[in-house]
Amino acid sequence: MQNNSNQAVKKVVVAGGGTAGWVAAAALSKRLKGLVEVVLVESEDIGTIGVGESTIPPVQLFHNILGIDEQEFMRATDATFKLGISFENWGQIGDRYIHPFGTTGKGSFLTDFQHYFLHGQKLGVEASFGDYCYELQAAKAHKFGKSATSNISYAYHLDAGRYARFLRTFSESHGCRRIEGKIASVTQHQNGDIKSLLLASGEEVSGDLFIDCTGFRALLIEQTLQTGFVPWDHWLPCNKAVVVQTESAATIPPYTRAIAHDSGWQWKIPLQHRVGNGLVYASDYLSDELARQRLVDGLETSALFEPRFLSYQTGQRKKFWNKNCVALGLSSGFIEPLESTSIYLFMNGVVRLLRLFPFDGVRQALADEYNQQSISELEKIRDFIILHYHQTERTNSPFWNYCRTMQVPDSLAHRMELFRESAHAFQSGEEMFRLESWTHVMLGQRLQPNSYHQLVASLPEQELRQHLQNIRDTIGRAVEKLPSHRDFLRQYCPANDK
Secondary structure: OOOOOOOOOOEEEEEOOHHHHHHHHHHHHHHOOOOOEEEEEEOOOOOOOOOOOEOOOHHHHHHHHHOOOHHHHHHHOOOEEEOEEEEEOOOOOOOEEEEEOOOOOOOOOOOOHHHHHHHHHHOOOOOOHHHHOHHHHHHHOOEOOOOOOOOOOOEEEOOHHHHHHHHHHHHHHOOOEEEEOOEEEEEEOOOOOEEEEEEOOOOEEEOOEEEEOOHHHOHHHHHHOOOOEEEOOOOOOOOEEEEEEEEOOOOOOOOEEEEEEOOEEEEEEEOOOEEEEEEEEOOOOOOHHHHHHHHHHOOOOOEOOOOEEEEOOOEEEOOOEEOOEEEOHHHOEEOOHHHOOHHHHHHHHHHHHHHOOOOOOOOHHHHHHHHHHHHHHHHHHHHHHHHHHHOOOOOOOHHHHHHHHOOOOHHHHHHHHHHHHHOOOOOOOOOOOOHHHHHHHHHHOOOOOOOOOHHHHHOOHHHHHHHHHHHHHHHHHHHHOOOEHHHHHHHHOOOOOO
16 A cells, blocks of 8 residues: 555644544644644534543553643643542442542462462452552552652543643654644545545645544544444443533542442542533433433532533544544544543554654555554453443343343453453453453442462461562551642642633
8 A cells, every 4th residue: 555656754734633633733743843744624513522531550651651741731721630540339229439540459470460369368468469569559549749759550540632732742843734624535546545634725735644632533534434333332332421520529539430320320529629510321211311310410519511412432443544644533433532542542642653753655565563562452452441331230121131141252251251251361462451450340330350370278277368468567657648639739730820
């Protein structure tokens, strides 16, 4: 596959703004400065989804690659720190567990920590798996602290609209040129490659490589190139959300709340000056009006605007890179916001493009490698999300009965059976979610292993008890020294009033 004249890629056109568009523009304009011209086309008349307000730790690495100052970023985006996600009512109504960032316990080269934990349980050690995680205990205590020498693992809650504006300023300072205008149509070369974007104003924006950040419209990758889509709604039946922002609450917990209801789940994301709220649901099981009422009834502070509805379909494009177009963000596919992976996927998609950038012209081998990596990554994240719905004991609604009894992908069925039989969890390749993430969710949602690795039974009982106690004591002392999350924010990165 080659572009129309086999020319080198000297100009990249990003179609669409929002978080995905400006993430792409920021990375390309910073890292390819002097090598490639970067242009972004967006219209202020077209709204963005703007609900991706919760992130995961690799966001820090992306910011480091770009040289973004953390305090400046956090002040500009009303950001708070995030140590994990609190899952409520997922395994059973009344259940609560936290899926934390960071490590849990301390295992050995041959035996992961959950085996020591399970053996301790058998011996009568009364502690939960989360008692062995520093980040989880800090989250429960609403505490946070960091220093140049600390190793706490964290992410951010942020205002998505402010974040896009922050990245726009950053991108333009590194040479990205923004063009205001609605894309009226797309022109193609004879071989099918995209030639240019025709704007409603009559302006034509040509380029060598195009990044489709047009959201669910997928104007380039699908409407123009007809790449094809693989739906996942038979595994992830939620297809709508109703969202609203509310005034700030009395507390600012350093975690996202994900609260299951009878037809989906509800999120609460604490920022410095407000709270983001959303109710995710499956329209086959819940009407829009009941979803809206359920969201409003669950608000803890006053709404800042009328709730608005979003519709989506879970799944992915058959190709993320097709001809001279790379889909990034919602145009490439969508899982759902349950584990806060959207912004990470925007970032990793553009980092992957930088690694495989077609300086000498678009080549099939580059596109094939990009697609293989992207599809593999998204399918592994998909399996992790499905786990939350499928591993439940809830029987109180048709929605949960469907999720509990549905046939899941073979790759997920294998992981669950492996853990059920022998307590083994694993992380493959560059997989996003570590074995500890899988373990926290499986245990948190009542997947209890039938056995565990017997190497741990060779430890003298008192030595194991002491090992487990030492971990808990060390964590307890460290958490005790931390300031409250609110106090640390006030000192470290008070939000800009704008």
